[in-house]
Amino acid sequence: MLKMKPNAPKSLHSRIAPHVRDIPPSGIREFFDIVSTRDDIISLGVGEPDFATPWHIREAAITALEQGVTSYTSNYGMLSLRREIAKYVARRTGVDYNPENEVLITVGVSEAMDLAVRALVSPGDEVIYHEPSYVSYGPLVTFAHGKPVVVETKKEDEFRLTRKALEKKVSKRTRLLLLNFPTNPTGAVLRREDVEDIAAFVIEHDLIVITDEIYSELSYDAEHFSIVSVPGMRERTIYLHGFSKAWAMTGFRMGFACAPPELTEAMMKIHQYTMLCAPILSQVASIEALKKPEEDIAEMHASYEQRRNVMHSAFVEMGVECFRPGGAFYMFPYIGNFGLTSKEFAERLIEEESVAAVPGTGFGPCGEGFLRCCYATALDEIEEAMTRFARFIGRL
Amino acid sequence: MDELLKLLKNNAKESSETLAKMLGGTVEEVQQRIDEYERGGIIQGYQAVINEDKLDGAPVTAAIEVKLTAEHAGGFNRIAERVSRFPEVRSAFLMSGGYDLLLFVHGDTLHEVASFVSEKLSTLDGVVGTATHFMLKTYKKNDVLMHVEDETERPKVSP
Ligand SMILES: Cc1ncc(COP(=O)(O)O)c(C=O)c1O
Numbered sequence: 249m250l251k252m253k254p255n256a257p258k259s260l261h262s263r264i265a266p267h268v269r270d271i272p273p274s275g276i277r278e279f280f281d282i283v284s285t286r287d288d289i290i291s292l293g294v295g296e297p298d299f300a301t302p303w304h305i306r307e308a309a310i311t312a313l314e315q316g317v318t319s320y321t322s323n324y325g326m327l328s329l330r331r332e333i334a335k336y337v338a339r340r341t342g343v344d345y346n347p348e349n350e351v352l353i354t355v356g357v358s359e360a361m362d363l364a365v366r367a368l369v370s371p372g373d374e375v376i377y378h379e380p381s382y383v384s385y386g387p388l389v390t391f392a393h394g395k396p397v398v399v400e401t402k403k404e405d406e407f408r409l410t411r412k413a414l415e416k417k418v419s420k421r422t423r424l425l426l427l428n429f430p431t432n433p434t435g436a437v438l439r440r441e442d443v444e445d446i447a448a449f450v451i452e453h454d455l456i457v458i459t460d461e462i463y464s465e466l467s468y469d470a471e472h473f474s475i476v477s478v479p480g481m482r483e484r485t486i487y488l489h490g491f492s493k494a495w496a497m498t499g500f501r502m503g504f505a506c507a508p509p510e511l512t513e514a515m516m517k518i519h520q521y522t523m524l525c526a527p528i529l530s531q532v533a534s535i536e537a538l539k540k541p542e543e544d545i546a547e548m549h550a551s552y553e554q555r556r557n558v559m560h561s562a563f564v565e566m567g568v569e570c571f572r573p574g575g576a577f578y579m580f581p582y583i584g585n586f587g588l589t590s591k592e593f594a595e596r597l598i599e600e601e602s603v604a605a606v607p608g609t610g611f612g613p614c615g616e617g618f619l620r621c622c623y624a625t626a627l628d629e630i631e632e633a634m635t636r637f638a639r640f641i642g643r644l
Numbered sequence: 645m646d647e648l649l650k651l652l653k654n655n656a657k658e659s660s661e662t663l664a665k666m667l668g669g670t671v672e673e674v675q676q677r678i679d680e681y682e683r684g685g686i687i688q689g690y691q692a693v694i695n696e697d698k699l700d701g702a703p704v705t706a707a708i709e710v711k712l713t714a715e716h717a718g719g720f721n722r723i724a725e726r727v728s729r730f731p732e733v734r735s736a737f738l739m740s741g742g743y744d745l746l747l748f749v750h751g752d753t754l755h756e757v758a759s760f761v762s763e764k765l766s767t768l769d770g771v772v773g774t775a776t777h778f779m780l781k782t783y784k785k786n787d788v789l790m791h792v793e794d795e796t797e798r799p800k801v802s803p
Contacts, residue, residue, distance in 0.1 A: 274803065276802070280802075283800045289800065291800040291801065293800055293801035294799070294800065295802040554651075554667065555666070557665050558665045627662070627666075631662070
């Protein structure tokens with residue numbers, strides 16, 4: 249029998265630091281619990297590729313394991329990997345980073361984002377980011393005792409971030425701007441002129457940008473243009489990227505940050521005490537991933553683009569308003585005109601048609617009225633899900 | 645390979661409607677291009693990929709290496725085309741290296757394949773030698789893995 253020790257604290261809940269306790273659990277988590285009770289559903293709720301990592305990359309990891317490559321690495325990560333990353337980033341953005349002190353290997357972009365925010369935010373600093381957004385940005389700012397400031401993006405603007413919207417939210421305490429284009433969950437992309445406008449805003453207000461470009465290879469209608477490529481931005485940008493999405497390597501947990509030496513050093517300081525280094529096997533796999541990235545990615549890119557086209561046509565055909573996303577692997581249809589909240593809509597869609605899509609509110613309050621549908625799902629499942637979706641709205 | 649061909653190679657049953665949506669064209673365009681591929685002999689047919697190991701009374705298949713004497717007129721083509729006509733021969737390839745033709749031959753029983761080799765194949769004028777390898781199990785065929793991978797831990801909902 250388990251007995252409470254006489255000197256145990258009464259309420260452990262009250263012992264949790266308020267800034268952690270007060271963060272509501274992720275809406276996605278809650279939805280995950282509902283979906284987990286069902287095993288017959290078609291899920292459009294995932295946030296990762298449906299491909300396995302390309303075989304030559306897996307093979308490199310297997311070989312390294314066979315050879316006993318099982319040690320720590322430098323805190324910054326393996327220099328050979330940092331060199332390959334610097335070359336790849338230069339090719340993609342035209343910006344050169346010194347692999348010795350301007351590239352840091354992290355455990356996913358997740359860790360890189362946390363490091364960047366913690367390295368730069370002092371208590372009370374304001375951090376602007378755009379919603380609907382990836383779930384972790386707001387909480388990471390709060391964990392760092394900063395103040396998240398949300399700029400809403402709108403379907404009328406195809407979920408692009410505009411300088412006008414930013415001007416309304418900037419204050420004397422604003423220190424950072426977080427960007428994520430192509431965007432999870434909307435699939436939005438920025439045009440070159442949008443990026444240049446935002447860069448001018450950032451320079452004018454002397455901000456630093458953290459740009460999460462994890463989906464940059466998965467741009468379908470135009471070449472991705474990074475804010476770090478704008479003259480004057482390299483000096484004030486932390487460029488985050490990783491292998492999870494474009495290389496289908498989510499389980500390897502590999503990301504990286506590129507930034508001027510002072511900022512990289514500051515992030516490394518936190519990283520060395522909290523993480524020590526990223527797993528060496530994943531680092532070895534990532535070196536292999538940079539051997540022929542264009543080739544590895546091309547096939548998956550084509551397949552996502554085709555499935556995007558199919559899903560988008562289906563929404564158009566059934567009369568659901570849906571912006572045609574330019575990147576990532578998400579679609580964000582508007583379902584606010586059916587008299588249900590996003591959550592009610594998603595729950596009934598599971599209940600009545602066994603199709604799971606994530607309520608837009610999982611990505612911020614302004615996601616109300618939308619659903620996130622991931623098209624990194626088998627084509628026949630997308631088609632079946634769309635048939636069921638049409639049947640469902642026909643009954644509403 | 646052209647994207648349309650890749651998609652058909654992957655799934656020949658994909659409808660023209662879906663193909664048109666995927667590639668961003670019209671159904672008529674897709675149908676027209678498929679017709680051209682068929683007329684031009686680039687698409688030779690459409691077949692199901694069958695895992696024969698799972699059939700009751702699965703056929704016996706052998707890979708057979710065949711050595712030929714080069715003929716004066718027509719080189720290897722005449723004899724190779726003749727061999728290809730046998731219904732027992734499922735595939736036939738001209739090879740470089742230690743032998744000249746590689747055949748995939750099937751029959752209902754081991755005996756049937758053996759008698760094809762001894763009675764039909766090796767008696768042909770121009771065939772100077774054969775080596776028969778019986779196939780035991782299929783792991784992959786036409787790009788398709790024959791064993792089903794276990795369900796992975798990929799969560800149904802993730803951020
Ligand atoms: C926008 C965005 N950033 C970061 C991540 C986390 O990626 P990683 O696997 O590199 O930690 C995700 C994953 O869904 C994402 O969508």
